[in-house]
Amino acid sequence: MQKLNKRWQIFSSAPHRLFFFTGTMQALLAMLWWFSDLSGRFTDFDMPVNWVIPANDAHAFLMIYGFFAFFIFGFLMTTYPRWMQGEEVDRKLYIPAFSLLNAGILLFYIGLISNTFILTIALVIFLIGWSFGLYALLQVYLRAKHPDKRHATITSVMLVIAWVMIAGFISGHFEMVRLAKIGGVWLFLLPLFFAVSHRMIPFFSANVLPNYDIIRPYRALSLVLLFAIIHAILEMGNLYAWLWLVDLPMAIIGFYLTVKWQSFKSLAHPLLAMLHISFVWFGIAMTLYTLQSFYLLLTGEYILLRAPLHALVIGYFSSMLLAMITRVTLGHSGRPLILDMASWALFLSFQYVTILRIAADIPGISSLFTGWLYLAAGSLWLLCFGVWSYKYAPIYLNPRADGRAG
Numbered sequence: 001m002q003k004l005n006k007r008w009q010i011f012s013s014a015p016h017r018l019f020f021f022t023g024t025m026q027a028l029l030a031m032l033w034w035f036s037d038l039s040g041r042f043t044d045f046d047m048p049v050n051w052v053i054p055a056n057d058a059h060a061f062l063m064i065y066g067f068f069a070f071f072i073f074g075f076l077m078t079t080y081p082r083w084m085q086g087e088e089v090d091r092k093l094y095i096p097a098f099s100l101l102n103a104g105i106l107l108f109y110i111g112l113i114s115n116t117f118i119l120t121i122a123l124v125i126f127l128i129g130w131s132f133g134l135y136a137l138l139q140v141y142l143r144a145k146h147p148d149k150r151h152a153t154i155t156s157v158m159l160v161i162a163w164v165m166i167a168g169f170i171s172g173h174f175e176m177v178r179l180a181k182i183g184g185v186w187l188f189l190l191p192l193f194f195a196v197s198h199r200m201i202p203f204f205s206a207n208v209l210p211n212y213d214i215i216r217p218y219r220a221l222s223l224v225l226l227f228a229i230i231h232a233i234l235e236m237g238n239l240y241a242w243l244w245l246v247d248l249p250m251a252i253i254g255f256y257l258t259v260k261w262q263s264f265k266s267l268a269h270p271l272l273a274m275l276h277i278s279f280v281w282f283g284i285a286m287t288l289y290t291l292q293s294f295y296l297l298l299t300g301e302y303i304l305l306r307a308p309l310h311a312l313v314i315g316y317f318s319s320m321l322l323a324m325i326t327r328v329t330l331g332h333s334g335r336p337l338i339l340d341m342a343s344w345a346l347f348l349s350f351q352y353v354t355i356l357r358i359a360a361d362i363p364g365i366s367s368l369f370t371g372w373l374y375l376a377a378g379s380l381w382l383l384c385f386g387v388w389s390y391k392y393a394p395i396y397l398n399p400r401a402d403g404r405a406g
Helices: 002-011 015-042 055-083 091-113 116-143 150-171 174-208 218-236 244-260 263-268 270-299 307-331 341-359 366-397
Strands: none
Touching: 002 015, 002 366, 015 055, 015 091, 015 307, 015 366, 055 091, 055 116, 055 150, 055 174, 055 307, 091 116, 116 150, 150 174, 150 218, 174 218, 174 270, 174 307, 218 244, 244 270, 263 270, 270 307, 270 341, 307 341, 307 366, 341 366
């Protein structure tokens, strides 16, 4: 018992340990569930289970909120005190948040195969856990005296908006569920990931690249936030033919920052290059959205299907997440900020998850190989996160390499 208690003290000594560990498990669980569903659709594998809610709705919730949320909370609980020179997140708040979010998401899987009552209870518990996590972050935000809270303001507001959308998802109303899915991408994840990229990529680059000038245009940040909101409104209104009006400027901003942030120079430094490569997917994704929307306007034909969405969610969000948590895990475990070749190869391999998923919706290819490409992308996701978990998850359970606390 004493040994177990000591292990818990180490595991719970810093919020990123708890949340990143569960996040890696959720990366596997959420995709294993989705892979089983896809296998039932596209192979002879018989699925004996009927899900309580549509599989696509469950997949959207698990990936947008159930997967990303653990890493987001772990990351922000680590960075908020440093961004704003504020106090550390209160242990009495982050442990309940961790516990309730975990209980909610695990019960969600049980609810999926049992009944709507259990599923609803699971979502309510998850939402309460979100409330604890949000409150913990706001405590740091409100008490900090730092004059520049712009990035933290954006991320905090996005977490509040996400809370509202989760509550809407619980209602089960068609439009509220649809808002939780569309808004989860454009009103939560994109503003949050872009704000983090805007703050951290130039900062980390300046620490590595010689004679590096930090370029952090706040007009670009404001425009992307505005365009993301407009995109969500247009998509909710089924005005897909007009999305290019905001997606094209976002693509231009993405590629502009890619050049200004000297992404090509980062390739000599793998740990930094992971961040830059991930950000390139933002420009690519918005270009795909632009092409799809403009083609729809000209021809009335909807091409590329969900390829732009997965370029954004897998290519940008998931790759950036993998890059950020690898850096935080190394730095906050007392290890050198040096990426070994195995981890670099793992990250590069993960890029093919995005490529395979995009290929599945390319006209001509999709009609022949859609199902197999879905399964290939899912398999590679599981392989990459499985190897990453095997390599990095034990770090969260053991003391820091430098002997320091946390």
